[in-house]
Each structure stands twice: as structure tokens, then as C-alpha cells.
Amino acid sequence: MEKKQEKRFLILACEILSRECALCAAKSPRIVDVHFLEKGLHDIGQEKMNARLQAELGAVDPQRYEAVLMGYGLCNNGVQGLRCPVPMVFPRAHDCITLLMGSRQRYDAYFRSHPGTFYYSPGWVERDTDIARSQGTLLDSLGLNKTYAQYVELYGRENADFIVEKLGGWEKSYSRIAFIDTGLGPREAYLDASGQEAQQHGWALEELPGDLSLLQRLADGQWDPSDFLIVPPGQTLTPSYDQGVIRLG
Numbered sequence: 058m059e060k061k062q063e064k065r066f067l068i069l070a071c072e073i074l075s076r077e078c079a080l081c082a083a084k085s086p087r088i089v090d091v092h093f094l095e096k097g098l099h100d101i102g103q104e105k106m107n108a109r110l111q112a113e114l115g116a117v118d119p120q121r122y123e124a125v126l127m128g129y130g131l132c133n134n135g136v137q138g139l140r141c142p143v144p145m146v147f148p149r150a151h152d153c154i155t156l157l158m159g160s161r162q163r164y165d166a167y168f169r170s171h172p173g174t175f176y177y178s179p180g181w182v183e184r185d186t187d188i189a190r191s192q193g194t195l196l197d198s199l200g201l202n203k204t205y206a207q208y209v210e211l212y213g214r215e216n217a218d219f220i221v222e223k224l225g226g227w228e229k230s231y232s233r234i235a236f237i238d239t240g241l242g243p244r245e246a247y248l249d250a251s252g253q254e255a256q257q258h259g260w261a262l263e264e265l266p267g268d269l270s271l272l273q274r275l276a277d278g279q280w281d282p283s284d285f286l287i288v289p290p291g292q293t294l295t296p297s298y299d300q301g302v303i304r305l306g
Contacts, residue, residue, distance in 0.1 A: 154176050
């Protein structure tokens with residue numbers, strides 16, 4: 058008689074969390090498959106990010122998987138309205154920094170005491186692709202995904218200087234890079250890359266210890282309602298605009 062296959066979990070996550078999710082899946086007592094999507098989906102707009110994730114969720118086999126564990130936060134509402142034929146489990150998080158720091162309380166406390174921080178992690182350093190400037194993104198639709206030389210050719214040097222200055226205005230909102238060390242990969246190389254980036258912008262550099270306990274509990278099936286939201290098949294989630302971050306919608 059053929060042995061009945063045990064249902065498993067599927068982690069669907071941003072590739073920023075590749076090392077961390079792979080480790081947590083390996084340590085889980087459950088059978089866990091892991092599938093990563095390209096970095097920066099939240100940069101292409103809510104509608105396109107939602108469509109990309111929904112295509113993956115719609116293809117999930119309910120005969121194989123017991124639940125899909127989402128390695129995403131709310132991410133600019135890019136996960137709002139998603140549906141799946143099996144339960145989805147979402148961390149109560151605005152973005153992946155909560156998943157790397159272990160809790161939204163720790164992230165919120167650091168965020169309040171250190172405004173103007175740009176966060177790096179092993180995945181952010183390794184997978185620093187610029188999807189925000191690729192075809193089909195918001196910058197692309199506005200015609201703002203070109204190099205300086207291309208702007209000069211199209212609009213002249215003075216206008217090119219103006220465009221580049223305005224696009225670079227976001228830098229003034231930041232004063233530091235915080236590298237979150239999750240204990241995975243070549244730490245010194247990550248710190249060196251983070252330090253070079255900070256120096257380029259005139260920012261400070263700080264190293265923070267990561268905490269994978271939230272991701273590990275996600276992979277283990279330990280879904281405390283205070284930290285996770287279980288979305289039943291066919292139902293969706295929406296922002297809650299409170300400490301819970303998300304709710305069934």
C-alpha cells in the first residue's frame with residue numbers, strides 16, 4: 058500500500074529573507090518547502106505586487122500543502138486582498154524588518170528612537186537589485202528610470218541636473234544605516250558593504266543583532282494570535298491601523 062504523503066508547509070517569501078527562511082525551514086519539526094520571489098515587489102506598486110503574489114498563491118496545491126506561511130509584512134498594502142486555497146499565515150508586521158528583528162515591539166522602539174534609519178541585512182546586501190527602476194515600475198511609468206547620461210540626451214544638462222537632484226532628495230531623510238546581523242553569511246563583507254554605502258551618503262553605521270525567533274515560530278507552526286494572523290481559505294486580510302497591524306478583511 059502506498060504511504061499517504063504528509064501535508065507540509067510552504068513558505069512564500071521575499072528573497073531578502075533567503076538565508077533566514079532556509080535556516081528556519083531546516084530547523085522546523087515540520088516538512089517545509091520554501092519559495093522566494095524577487096526583491097522589491099513593494100516598489101512596483103500595490104496592484105502589481107498583489108497580482109504577482111496572487112499568481113503564486115492561486116497555484117498552491119491543497120493536496121500537498123496544509124498552509125502557506127507568508128514571509129512578508131503588510132508591505133505598502135501589497136498583501137491586502139490576497140486569497141489562497143489553503144490557510145495563509147501572516148506575521149503581524151509592517152515590513153520585513155520586524156521579521157529580522159524578532160518582534161514589532163523591538164522594531165517600533167528602535168524606529169521611534171532612531172528616525173532616519175535605512176536598514177540593511179545579509180539579504181539586502183546580497184540581493185541589492187534595482188527593481189524599482191526596471192520596466193513596469195512606478196519610476197518607469199513616470200519616465201524616471203533612466204541614467205544621468207540618458208536624461209542629458211533627452212532633456213539637456215540643466216534639466217538632467219534638476220531631475221537627478223529631486224530624485225536624490227530622499228537621502229536627506231536619512232542619517233544612518235543599521236545593519237541587522239542575523240548570524241548568517243560573511244558578516245565582515247556585509248559590514249564593509251554597508252559601511253561603504255553609509256560613507257557614500259555621509260551617514261552613520263550601526264550594527265544591530267538580529268533575532269529569528271518570529272520567523273522560526275512561523276516555520277514551526279507556533280502561531281500565537283498576538284504575533285500572527287491566520288487567513289482561512291477564500292478569505293482576505295486588510296490593514297487594521299492599530300497595534301495588530303492586520304485583520305481579516
